[in-house]
Amino acid sequence: MKSLYAILDIDRKDKKKIDELAKQIDSSTKALNYYNDNHLIPSTKELDKIGEIHNLNPYQIMIEMGIYSQSLKALLSQKGYEISKLLGIQQNIKKKNHKITYETELGKLYQGDCISLMNTIEDSTVDLVFADPPFNLNKLYPSMMDDNISKQDYIKWTESWIDECIRILKPGGSLYIWNLPKWNVYFSEYLSHRLTFRNWISVDMKFSLPISGKLYPSHYSLLYFVKGEKPNSFKPDRMAMETCPHCYKELKDYGGYKSKMNPKGINMGDVWYDIPPVRHSKYKKRVDANELSIKLMDRIIEMSTEEGDLVFDPFGGSGTTYSIAEIKKRKWLGIELGPTDIIIDRLENKIDDQVHLEKVREKYNSLFPEKIKNERIKKGLWTDDSFLCHT
Ligand SMILES: C[S@@+](CC[C@H](N)C(=O)[O-])C[C@H]1O[C@@H](n2cnc3c(N)ncnc32)[C@H](O)[C@@H]1O
Known part of the structure; x- marks a missing residue:
């Protein structure tokens, strides 16, 4: 252009x-x-x-x-x-540029270009696509790919892999794209003409220093679209009430109808405040790439798939998606342009992610996690049990 x-x-x-x-x-x-x-x-x-x-x-x-x-x-x-x-009609020449590097009973990992791999995947076979591409921020990835291309080329490249993701997605399958709002505004427009919009999820996270003359960028965008009218699978976890870590009182007013609240927790919204950036060396698998939080992947996979469903992530990185899919007994397909040894190592030692994930999940699907509930009872604060006792 x-x-x-x-x-x-x-x-x-x-x-x-x-x-x-x-x-x-x-x-x-x-x-x-x-x-x-x-x-x-x-x-x-x-x-x-x-x-x-x-x-x-x-x-x-x-x-x-x-x-x-x-x-x-x-x-x-x-x-x-x-x-x-x-x-005129252009012949699309498809060159194979990927090879398998690891396999489990549930999944296959490839090294190479994601579009080349997708070209070999049959139409309408994948239940969930999650994509966390490079953001064109001039980052140095182990794959040494060029992360500083023109705006037009970045959009053109993204549209080409999105097209393939859409083709391989099953009717009722879900597509999530993680990116900066400045890019996702373009991709949401592109997707709106091809899939059904579900949500623009804002994930609260400070990702840079304040920029003078601009609002402080403080959320990532997670686009959520579905192929066809509605998703085959949609079961979001319910969230615990936010409470003060010191006095255990609730931090927000949930409308005053406490006895009407669902003891399984609060409906998940489209602004997520609780996703940590992965900084902790214990959980960060590599220092030089944007590894995503386990909590984020767990939430997406839980919400949009069932056990045995097929999950595809075209941008492997450190393999967060594949590890969580493996732990949650989903089939998966993965690919990374650069070396895949970090992903293989992570999958071989998936117990680390599993232990972390169990901790994360303890806090879902109840109004108050066990420890908080006990503290509130000690302090004479209400819990969902208080209502059960009166009925
Ligand atoms: C932002 S990282 C993904 C991080 C990943 N979500 C995680 O949690 O570890 C993007 C990755 O995509 C890889 N990549 C870039 N272009 C690719 C392509 N054409 N095919 C496959 N992988 C690619 C990069 O090497 C980089 O590791």
Whole structure:
């Protein structure tokens, strides 16, 4: 996709020409550079004027930039036959670029490119896809992949693996994509035209230093879509009430209808405050990658699959998804572009994750975990038992 200046045949360094164009369209050089550098469409008025000056139809500019408004999409859709003929049919050459490195009774781990592996997976066979791709933040991964590509290339690459994920997903299967909000806004739009939107889950986590002139980025986005109308499996855990770690009183007002509360806990919401970043060396399998929390993966797998279902994660990293799938008796398929020895080691020693997971799960599906309940009883605070006693 071309940049604005490439379409107008303007050199980004040619300040004189840009100044002149800015003057002609009653805009500023700064605004034009901003559109060009961030791959944004100028406002309608500016676009019309640019079109007039350069003898270009504004729609042509949009098409060459690869940015489509609803009205342009409608026009293209009316002319679909002619356009597809004009473009010709491109043969999609699929090269095999993956090999198996480990196998258990439940799963298979590959080393290589996830799209190459997905090309070999049959349509509609996977129950859950969870993807935590690189965020294009110029990080150094052991695979030495380029994590600093252009915005357009990153979106194009993401759409290509999303297409494959959708193809292999069963009807009623769930797809989750973990990314920064700045990327997931694009992918949620793309997915909305292909799957059914369920939730944009905000996972509260400070992931960088405050940025001057911007709100402090403090959540990751977890997109949750389903293929078809509704999920085959949807059983979210119920959460314990939040209580003060010192006085054990509840921290939030849940509406005052205590006796009406479900003793199994509170409905899970779409803002998750309780997912820790994996920093603890005991749980962090490798120092140089974004290993995800076991708690997060457990929640997703529990919510969207049954025992025996097939889970696929195209971006292995340290293998959090595969380890949790293995422990929870789900079938799984995994792949990592870089070395897979860390994942293999983790799967061989899955007892570590299992012990950690058991601790995590002790706190679900009751209003108060055992220890908190006992402390509240000692302090004369209400528990769900107080209501049982009165009935
Ligand atoms: C953010 S990490 C995933 C971390 C993982 N969720 C975990 O908890 O450990 C992304 C991983 O994707 C891998 N990767 C990047 N491109 C890939 C590709 N085309 N195919 C397979 N893996 C890829 C990177 O090497 C990196 O290890």
